Amino acid sequence: MSGESKIEDKIRGKLANRKQTNSLRSLRTESNLIDFCSNDYLGFAKNLPVKACKDQGATGSRLISGNSTQFERIENKIAAFHNAPAGLIFNSGYDANIGLFSCIADKGDTIIYDQNIHASIRDGIRLSNARSFSFEHNNIEALGKKLQQADGHILVAIESVYSMDGDEAPLEKIVAICEKHKADIILDEAHATGVIGENGEGLAQSLNLEVKIFARVHTFGKAMGCHGAIVLGSKNLRKYLINFARSFIYTTALSEHSLNAIESAYDKLKESDDLIEQLSHNISLFQSLLSKKLQSKLISSSSPIQCILIPENETVKKVETGLQKKGLNIRAIMHPTVEKGKERIRICIHSFNTEKEIKMCVSSLEKLVI
Numbered sequence: 001m002s003g004e005s006k007i008e009d010k011i012r013g014k015l016a017n018r019k020q021t022n023s024l025r026s027l028r029t030e031s032n033l034i035d036f037c038s039n040d041y042l043g044f045a046k047n048l049p050v051k052a053c054k055d056q057g058a059t060g061s062r063l064i065s066g067n068s069t070q071f072e073r074i075e076n077k078i079a080a081f082h083n084a085p086a087g088l089i090f091n092s093g094y095d096a097n098i099g100l101f102s103c104i105a106d107k108g109d110t111i112i113y114d115q116n117i118h119a120s121i122r123d124g125i126r127l128s129n130a131r132s133f134s135f136e137h138n139n140i141e142a143l144g145k146k147l148q149q150a151d152g153h154i155l156v157a158i159e160s161v162y163s164m165d166g167d168e169a170p171l172e173k174i175v176a177i178c179e180k181h182k183a184d185i186i187l188d189e190a191h192a193t194g195v196i197g198e199n200g201e202g203l204a205q206s207l208n209l210e211v212k213i214f215a216r217v218h219t220f221g222k223a224m225g226c227h228g229a230i231v232l233g234s235k236n237l238r239k240y241l242i243n244f245a246r247s248f249i250y251t252t253a254l255s256e257h258s259l260n261a262i263e264s265a266y267d268k269l270k271e272s273d274d275l276i277e278q279l280s281h282n283i284s285l286f287q288s289l290l291s292k293k294l295q296s297k298l299i300s301s302s303s304p305i306q307c308i309l310i311p312e313n314e315t316v317k318k319v320e321t322g323l324q325k326k327g328l329n330i331r332a333i334m335h336p337t338v339e340k341g342k343e344r345i346r347i348c349i350h351s352f353n354t355e356k357e358i359k360m361c362v363s364s365l366e367k368l369v370i
Helices: 005-020 062-066 069-079 093-104 120-127 141-148 171-180 235-244 254-270 271-287 312-325 355-368
Strands: 087-088 110-114 131-135 153-158 184-188 214-221 231-232 306-309 331-333 343-347
Touching: 062 171, 069 087, 069 231, 087 093, 087 235, 093 120, 093 214, 093 231, 093 235, 093 343, 131 141, 141 153, 141 171, 153 171, 171 184, 235 331, 235 355, 271 306, 271 355, 312 331, 312 343, 312 355, 331 355
Parallel strands: 110 131, 110 153, 153 184, 184 214
Antiparallel strands: 087 231, 214 231, 306 343, 331 343
16 A cells, blocks of 8 residues: 555654643563562562462353363352452453443442542443443532432442542542442452452451452552452352343453462461561652642642652653652653643552662652652
8 A cells, every 4th residue: 555544644644642731651671670660569569479270261151261270269169268258350450341331230320439439440431331430539419419410320439549640539429428328339449459458358347347348459560569450349249240241241361470479479478477567658658758849739649659740741850850860760640641730750669679779769859848
């Protein structure tokens, strides 16, 4: 075909617009920087003892040739750890949310979601036939008003810890208002798994509210240091997802190696009280070292995700570049990922970050953030 296609013209134009607004994304391969950006909160990604595999790899979807006694044993093991009747493993947290939300509500039902909810949940909701409303972030009064407008079966989607702010959902209050309106809760525990609770079980269990939650999504790609996710709920929910969740039905199952890594992570988590305690200590140390100037820009959070608001893509990008020149792998979160005017530097604290590294991080921020 001679000449350039019209679709290429459109692609080039959209990329040029992103570049002009300082919001063009690109892949990077930095390897020698101090890690203050990964979700590997406990350092599991570098230290999981994964046993050798007998099989070569994946063979097909679980409904065809990919299921195994290993899959079902690990699902039962994880469900027991999280005090749930049953669970179904998906290939990623994105797959879990797409599969769950796209099939769980029908026409005439309503999904209400926090306005800061993860993109995977928004995408799953768009694929469903249900009506949907967002409510102001963590605002119980706003949620109550949306619940009064809801029809059919009502589902409320929230996260335990929000990935871009690092703050927690007021889960006890949300449970109370949902019970009043006979609404069911779907809780994404991605950034709480391995971090919140005595053994990292997540927010729901730390508050003894797991039995009040219709479905919980625990992902393995954050503190667990591997890949995949599990949807926890009733045995009927598991059967339903096997029959209706397209991201489960029409995809090749995880390999034996991936399953070994997931099991290893849960075994390691049971012995990681010291790492969880060290993580909490490091978060407190980071916050205590901040000047009043930086504290005024800090989004309130007790999680490993610590965000300093620096409006405008160009400005926050300059701070990111300065931090990386100082050897710190810290990333800017820019519009359109976050609302315009709420761009931020996102610092992820880990159990393995040393006191020296944390002090270096804070010192560098103090010099670069105006």
